Amino acid sequence: MARQPVSYRSGSIEAGLENGRKLLEAKPAAAALQARALLRAEPRNTAAHRLFAQAMAALGRSEDARMARARAVQFSREVPALTEAHRATLAGHPERVEALLRDHLALYPDDPVALMIDGEALARIGRAREAVRRFEAALAFMPEYVEARMQLVRVHQQYFDPAAALAALEPLLADRPGLADLHRWKASLLSNLGQHTLALESLATAAALEPANPDIRVSIGDEQRTLGAREQAEAAYRGAGASMRAWWGLAALGRRPFDGADMAAMRAMLSDAARDPELPYLHFALAVGHEQAGERSDAFRHFAAGNALKAAAEPFDAVAVxxxxxxxxxxxxxxxxxxxxxxxxxxxxxxxxxxxxxxxxxxxxxxxxxxxxxxxxxxxxxxxxxxxxxxxxxxxxxxxxxxxxxxxxxxxxxxxxxxxxxxxxxxxxxxxxxxxxxxxxxxxxxxxxxxxxxxxxxxxxxxxxxMDVCWSNFRLLFARGHPASNSLGGMAAYYRSYVAMMADYxxxxxxxxxxxxxxxxxxxxxxxxxxxxxxxxxxxxxxxxxxxxxxxxxxxxxxxxxxxxLNRDGIGAWRAYAAWLGPLEEAVGDLERTYAG
The missing domain is CATH 3.40.50.300 (P-loop containing nucleotide triphosphate hydrolases)
Structure with missing residues (x-):
């Protein structure tokens, strides 16, 4: 039978916490008194704050419970084991976190900060299902724990479960409907699920909240292009203002050739943006513009420049493949x-x-x-x-x-x-x-x-x-994840590995x-x-x-x-650039003759 509330001085902190937990279900008021006694002796004790929060929730005092949970999280951030574990994650050593937190979580398995830090580390090393369980446990104690909820959305998205990510995001949106970034996040998840019309609705909300944000306009253009609404896509891209991604969106859309004013605007951006991480988008858009004008040499120069920037950010390891x-x-x-x-x-x-x-x-x-x-x-x-x-x-x-x-x-x-x-x-x-x-x-x-x-x-x-495949990959701007496309030699090596592996299969x-x-x-x-x-x-x-x-x-x-x-436009398309593709022809070698098997 659980004891009645005792002061901290009448026993150890752990004995007091254990007593409070036993009182919690049947006598939450008594558990609250126990927690108060512990906090009088040790005001920054995180476990006592969590006990008090649980007692207040059981008594229906939701605001007191919320404040106690916030204090518990605040003071947990100061626990040495937790700060060391968080630093290890930030320093790129998530594999160390489990050992650093083992003793703390054994004593305090309901500490939401420890659970959140452990979950983030697990997500980074690929143990996604365990990470989800940690984040959900943290949120079970503190549903309003924004950082844990955002991590839960991220791990679901990272391991491609956008439906679960969307469900986890909804409480954040309900609490913060005025944040455009959350509506953009929702749109991205809806797009992953193929719900492009709903994604456009979320992007419209985001655009209303941040009408001057060009990235939102580009995302609207991307969704409209996916739906085949080419006129609306062009309008969205052109409404994005000075956005390199918007110029590439227009190039990929191909609804009409760039005119002289378009090319001049892109060249002006190029001269002002030597270190912009989105510079590859501009190079590829300029390449398409030159290609439309029949200026193959300038087009190839920009394709090569854009790919060189991509290769520096994401190198390809042909030997590993x-x-x-x-x-x-x-x-x-x-x-x-x-x-x-x-x-x-x-x-x-x-x-x-x-x-x-x-x-x-x-x-x-x-x-x-x-x-x-x-x-x-x-x-x-x-x-x-x-x-x-x-x-x-x-x-x-x-x-x-x-x-x-x-x-x-x-x-x-x-x-x-x-x-x-x-x-x-x-x-x-x-x-x-x-x-x-x-x-x-x-x-x-x-x-x-x-x-x-x-x-x-x-x-x-x-x-x-x-030859057509390698050239077509080189002249297209891919998102991260296809580093072979950043060089002609890389594409030839990748194609050769593909043919070899498929023959083995x-x-x-x-x-x-x-x-x-x-x-x-x-x-x-x-x-x-x-x-x-x-x-x-x-x-x-x-x-x-x-x-x-x-x-x-x-x-x-x-x-x-x-x-x-159906048309033959893509067959032999590389020949228009044959003057620059000699090294690719050499790297491809007899594959051009034998690829079909």
Whole structure:
């Protein structure tokens, strides 16, 4: 039976806290008195403030509870173990945090600051599910803990669970409806979920709150372009004022050529922005402007300048990619797939479209999404997130290869990961069609992983001639995550590694991957579409031939091309720049002749 309230002097602080916790459920008023007694002796004791907050909440005194929680957080920030752990995270050593906080959390498992710091460190090393549990535990004690809630939104977003991130963000928006950044954050999450009309509504709210913010206008333009509203997209970009991203948005939209005034405005910005981190956007926009005017030399100069800036910020390691290809060949063998072929989640729903970016994958996506049994979604970075989480949970060292784990994973874990993929994909689906598309090009490297976790999923490898692909990647401004595109040599090496790994997969799991050659698809469209549909396992439907008439959001760089009928414009496009692409031709070598297999 719990004792009645005692002063701090009648026992240790821990005994007083234990007594207060025992009183809390049945006698919250007595627990409050115990907490007050402890605080008289030790006014900055964080555990006593938390006990008092819980007692006030149980008594319905919400404002007193809120103030006590705020004091608990304030004083927790001064605890030496917590400050040291936070410094370790900021210094880039999140792996040290768990040990630094172990004793503190063993004594005070409800300390929201300790939970938040531990969660942030866990998120940084990829242990996302544990991080979520820490943030949720912190918020269970203190729902108004803004920092913990923002970290919860971030970890859900970082590991591509935008639906969960959106749910976590809503309380922040409810409390702070006047913050434009929160509405922009919501728009970004809605866009991730394919809810572009709702994203535009959130951006409109943000624009009303910050009408002079050019970044909001650019985001509105991006969403309108995704929806195919080209006139509205152009208006939004031009309304962004002096924004380098807006100029690139106009270039990517391609609705009309830049005129002399546009080019002069961009050149003036270039001379004033020597160190602006958005300078690549301006170089690429100027390159497109020169290209529209037939000024190839100036266009190539700006493409090269923009890529050089990108390469400095995100270098490409071709040797590491080649090593991963060799590791995959050694580990993901025909024997492994023969032995583990019945493992994993048996759902047949996903169709993965993989290959090099700019290979025609958006065209194939649009063709398949025109079929009444197949739903188009987007480029879903779910597999990379699952790979990071799996590696972290198995203690994989930074830079280690997750492929070393695959042969030893039990069937139950392969099934769980496959089911987790489907759970994370579900919010992106808007229909009850039996199949859906995931068109993240770089998933080619994970085709073996797909086969192990989702053995009935279809995989389509979209392949285009290497000179066209490498040049097309070089002349397009990608967001972070595709460093090979920053140099022609890097692209050639990346393409060569891709072809080698796909050949290994063909040998290890025969028939699992259906290859579509872009040039054959363009030249012999209907037979190639029929072959594709046969592989997917759906009957032919003529709507697939009229893919450009299918109204759906397209968020990739090819959004404008797939809204036009089939054409040969992209075949041999590199030849217009042949005078500058000799080194690329040499690096590509015989692949230009043998790429189709």
């Amino acid at each position: 080649e090593a991963e290809v060799a590791r995959s060949r050694r580990l993901l063998t025909p024997a492994l797939f023969a032995e583990r072929g019945g493992d994993g989640c048996p759902a047949p729903d996903p169709i993965f479209i993989v290959g090099m970016p700019r290979s025609g994958s958006t065209l194939v996506e649009q063709v398949l999404a025109s079929h009444p049994q197949i739903e188009g979604t987007a480029e879903l970075p779910i597999l990379p997130a699952l790979v990071r989480i799996m590696g972290a949970e198995h203690g994989l060292a930074p830079g280690g290869s997750y492929r070393t784990l695959l042969p030893g994973l039990p069937a139950s874990e392969l099934t769980r990961i496959g089911e987790e993929y489907l759970r994370l994909a579900r919010p992106h689906r808007k229909t009850d069609r039996p199949y859906f598309l995931d068109k993240l090009p770089h998933n080619w490297a994970d085709a073996g992983f797909i086969r192990l976790i989702l053995p009935r999923a279809r995989i389509v490898d979209m392949r285009r001639a290497p 063909d040998a290890a799991m025969p028939g699992a991957i259906h290859r579509v050659i872009y040039e054959r698809l363009v030249d012999d469209f209907e037979p190639e579409v029929r072959r594709l549909l046969d592989h997917v396992g759906v009957p032919f439907d003529p709507a697939c031939l009229d893919f450009h008439k299918t109204a759906r959001p397209v968020a990739t760089a090819s959004s404008e091309q797939v809204r036009r009928p």
